[in-house]
Amino acid sequence: FEFTLMVVGESGLGKSTLVNSLFLADLYSDRKIPDAKGNGHHANGTVGVVGNGYRPTTGARNGPELTSQQLLEKFHKNVKISAKTVEIEERGVKLRLTVVDTPGFGDAINNEDSFQSIVKYIDDQFEKFFHGERGLNRRNITDSRVHCCFYFISPFGRGLKPLDIQFMRQLHQKVNIVPVISRADALTKKEVDDLKKQIRREINDEGIKVYTLPEVDEDEDQEYKEEVRQMKEAMPFAVAGSTTSIEAKGKKLRGRVYPWGVVEIENPEHSDFIKLRNMLITHMQDLQEVTQEVHYENYRLQKLAE
Amino acid sequence: FEFTLMVVGESGLGKSTLVNSLFLADLYSDRKIPDAKGNGHHANGTVGVVGNGYRPTTGARNGPELTSQQLLEKFHKNVKISAKTVEIEERGVKLRLTVVDTPGFGDAINNEDSFQSIVKYIDDQFEKFFHGERGLNRRNITDSRVHCCFYFISPFGRGLKPLDIQFMRQLHQKVNIVPVISRADALTKKEVDDLKKQIRREINDEGIKVYTLPEVDEDEDQEYKEEVRQMKEAMPFAVAGSTTSIEAKGKKLRGRVYPWGVVEIENPEHSDFIKLRNMLITHMQDLQEVTQEVHYENYRLQKLAE
Ligand SMILES: Nc1nc2c(ncn2[C@@H]2O[C@H](COP(=O)(O)OP(=O)(O)O)[C@@H](O)[C@H]2O)c(=O)[nH]1
Numbered sequence: 142f143e144f145t146l147m148v149v150g151e152s153g154l155g156k157s158t159l160v161n162s163l164f165l166a167d168l169y170s171d172r173k174i175p176d177a178k179g180n181g182h183h184a185n186g187t188v189g190v191v192g193n194g195y196r197p198t199t200g201a202r203n204g205p206e207l208t209s210q211q212l213l214e215k216f217h218k219n220v221k222i223s224a225k226t227v228e229i230e231e232r233g234v235k236l237r238l239t240v241v242d243t244p245g246f247g248d249a250i251n252n253e254d255s256f257q258s259i260v261k262y263i264d265d266q267f268e269k270f271f272h273g274e275r276g277l278n279r280r281n282i283t284d285s286r287v288h289c290c291f292y293f294i295s296p297f298g299r300g301l302k303p304l305d306i307q308f309m310r311q312l313h314q315k316v317n318i319v320p321v322i323s324r325a326d327a328l329t330k331k332e333v334d335d336l337k338k339q340i341r342r343e344i345n346d347e348g349i350k351v352y353t354l355p356e357v358d359e360d361e362d363q364e365y366k367e368e369v370r371q372m373k374e375a376m377p378f379a380v381a382g383s384t385t386s387i388e389a390k391g392k393k394l395r396g397r398v399y400p401w402g403v404v405e406i407e408n409p410e411h412s413d414f415i416k417l418r419n420m421l422i423t424h425m426q427d428l429q430e431v432t433q434e435v436h437y438e439n440y441r442l443q444k445l446a447e
Numbered sequence: 448f449e450f451t452l453m454v455v456g457e458s459g460l461g462k463s464t465l466v467n468s469l470f471l472a473d474l475y476s477d478r479k480i481p482d483a484k485g486n487g488h489h490a491n492g493t494v495g496v497v498g499n500g501y502r503p504t505t506g507a508r509n510g511p512e513l514t515s516q517q518l519l520e521k522f523h524k525n526v527k528i529s530a531k532t533v534e535i536e537e538r539g540v541k542l543r544l545t546v547v548d549t550p551g552f553g554d555a556i557n558n559e560d561s562f563q564s565i566v567k568y569i570d571d572q573f574e575k576f577f578h579g580e581r582g583l584n585r586r587n588i589t590d591s592r593v594h595c596c597f598y599f600i601s602p603f604g605r606g607l608k609p610l611d612i613q614f615m616r617q618l619h620q621k622v623n624i625v626p627v628i629s630r631a632d633a634l635t636k637k638e639v640d641d642l643k644k645q646i647r648r649e650i651n652d653e654g655i656k657v658y659t660l661p662e663v664d665e666d667e668d669q670e671y672k673e674e675v676r677q678m679k680e681a682m683p684f685a686v687a688g689s690t691t692s693i694e695a696k697g698k699k700l701r702g703r704v705y706p707w708g709v710v711e712i713e714n715p716e717h718s719d720f721i722k723l724r725n726m727l728i729t730h731m732q733d734l735q736e737v738t739q740e741v742h743y744e745n746y747r748l749q750k751l752a753e
Pocket residue numbers: 151152153154155156157158159323324325326327380381382383397633634638
């Protein structure tokens with residue numbers, strides 16, 4: 142089973158922690174974390190350089206004679222795309238999971254074109270598949286298309302930010318977007334509910350089509366139907382992630398220890414982490430089918446029309 | 448006693464809550480809160496329009512023929528400056544406090560010139576004072592100069608963001624900057640300590656001069672010397688603010704109630720709120736003197752040199 146998951150959001154929203162928590166795998170152990178100067182620090186402490194890092198504006202200040210088009214071209218180099226593949230066993234099924242990371246998104250002073258290299262990456266995978274299925278060896282095409290994109294929303298906003306709306310409008314016809322309220326342990330229960338309502342309203346008003354769960358088959362058992370109903374009601378999921386194990390209530394749990402209490406990420410009263418995890422696992426196949434039949438199909442028809 | 452405090456930082460970092468908590472006054476009750484579409488919602492629910500709101504980019508997309516200079520001019524209209532004055536009594540002293548708010552800072556997709564209208568506002572106050580003290584009626588000049596600027600840093604960063612560094616470099620020679628790690632209840636104790644160290648290191652490396660507490664007079668009592676020493680050690684302050692009263696430990700406290708515990712903003716184990724408040728009150732006069740003798744003096748000498 143091959144699956145490609147893309148993660149998008151500003152730095153520090155807990156993307157790598159969440160992905161590692163979801164699959165209990167350390168997909169990010171060798172990652173370079175750029176500091177504000179654009180120097181990449183390896184997780185082990187050594188320093189490396191990371192592309193344009195965080196200072197695209199230094200290029201743009203070279204003089205007022207740049208056209209806005211040239212400015213924009215310089216800026217859209219901020220977002221690096223990096224894909225990592227791991228073999229995981231999930232509920233007895235061997236899964237070849239590719240995680241596509243997009244460091245730099247939303248982190249610069251000017252994020253006008255944050256979405257561009259992401260759109261290009263998605264289209265490139267469609268292009269590869271398009272050529273593959275028209276070629277001689279179509280039984281052996283690798284499917285590198287992005288099946289799902291977790292879009293991380295800051296818990297501090299009053300709803301979606303302009304950057305969030307811009308991203309989703311540019312990408313909702315290209316990939317299954319699953320918006321996630323990140324680091325939701327920064328919010329009280331009421332704040333989570335209000336923020337979810339506000340985001341749902343804005344997604345509706347902006348005509349954004351995020352990934353929606355399909356209707357449950359009539360012949361599924363009642364328990365599963367109820368589980369899916371609760372998932373739908375909880376979206377967008379408000380998650381807290383952690384790779385730290387702590388001792389609480391006499392058992393080992395994953396969580397975060399504050400002076401005033403302990404957040405248990407798997408406790409549904411504290412976080413939608415388990416709902417998100419179950420949603421992803423039970424709907425992996427649907428996410429692939431929608432990618433093939435809707436997003437890729439759009440691309441294919443556009444290519445044929447050209 | 449007249450004092451002007453400016454607050455700067457992205458929307459949602461708790462600026463108005465902190466200011467209201469500091470002075471137990473509701474300085475923001477009639478504020479318009481723009482949503483991502485740029486519609487302003489009054490705190491009482493009615494809708495009003497707020498300037499360019501959050502969509503300056505729509506103007507910029509009118510065509511590629513804009514020069515980068517024109518683009519920049521359009522963008523720097525995002526930050527509105529609004530000043531509100533209240534009369535407060537603080538420890539028996541009547542205080543005429545003006546709070547200068549800067550909504551829109553850091554909220555757009557392109558924040559290239561977020562600092563510009565702020566620099567202009569500060570210079571305008573210097574200009575007013577400059578003319579005032581050279582005029583006939585110099586005994587009655589109103590001092591509207593900004594004495595202190597709280598700069599709110601997101602607790603999610605790995606240190607300072609490029610926007611934070613840009614702002615502080617543009618403003619540190621014009622106003623006393625007090626950087627504050629906002630909504631610090633999103634961080635564990637260790638994360639707070641690490642972030643403080645990282646920010647102090649970056650402020651040093653970038654040559655940024657934030658407001659520093661003056662040496663304590665030798666003849667001050669030991670208790671006060673110790674209090675100031677602890678303040679210095681704790682900077683940049685990591686604060687949580689709240690205007691919600693809660694019952695805890697049998698008394699009324701200000702805090703935030705989570706499913707896993709209660710943050711008490713006045714508890715030094717939970718937040719540097721009390722340190723920040725005490726620092727501001729005990730150093731109000733020093734903040735004014737530094738403004739007069741350093742920041743305004745720079746401005747005055749530059750004006751005379753022209
Ligand atoms: N409070 C809280 N902190 C988190 C959460 N997820 C990650 N973190 C912490 O936030 C910091 C940044 O996390 P990271 O996963 O590296 O963020 P990324 O830059 O989006 O990949 C780390 O110190 C994590 O321990 C969360 O759900 N809640």
